[in-house]
Amino acid sequence: MKALSSKLILVNQTQASHTLKYQHHVPSSFCYYIKCFDEEVYSPKFVMCIAQSEDDNVAHKFIDMLEDDIKQIYKEHLVFPKEMKFTKSDEAYFNAAAKCHICGDDLGKDREPPYW
Numbered sequence: 001m002k003a004l005s006s007k008l009i010l011v012n013q014t015q016a017s018h019t020l021k022y023q024h025h026v027p028s029s030f031c032y033y034i035k036c037f038d039e040e041v042y043s044p045k046f047v048m049c050i051a052q053s054e055d056d057n058v059a060h061k062f063i064d065m066l067e068d069d070i071k072q073i074y075k076e077h078l079v080f081p082k083e084m085k086f087t088k089s090d091e092a093y094f095n096a097a098a099k100c101h102i103c104g105d106d107l108g109k110d111r112e113p114p115y116w
Contacts, residue, residue, distance in 0.1 A: 001029070001058075003028060027058040027059045028050070029048070029058060033046050047069070
């Protein structure tokens with residue numbers, strides 16, 4: 001992240017602080033690079049943003065763009081929904097079960113063990 005600095009107008013600097021504030025840094029641009037260990041899975045991506053005016057909130061854009069990229073990568077490459085194979089005999093065992101197969105506790109009316 002690159003920032004522009006501007007002079008501060010000092011007004012009543014308190015004696016409690018030993019730090020003299022004389023500049024204010026405003027982010028003006030950023031860039032980041034996304035790289036996967038296997039380029040066949042995800043191609044490298046270079047992202048860059050430069051403020052077009054002093055009113056552009058570059059830090060906010062950085063967070064938004066990074067979040068969008070992370071969500072896109074997660075949706076496309078990290079979520080592997082699997083179809084559940086639930087046969088008729090599985091359903092019969094499920095409906096007949098009275099105890100949890102993990103802890104052995106009785107299943108409640110909602111068919112869930114008490115620790116869920």
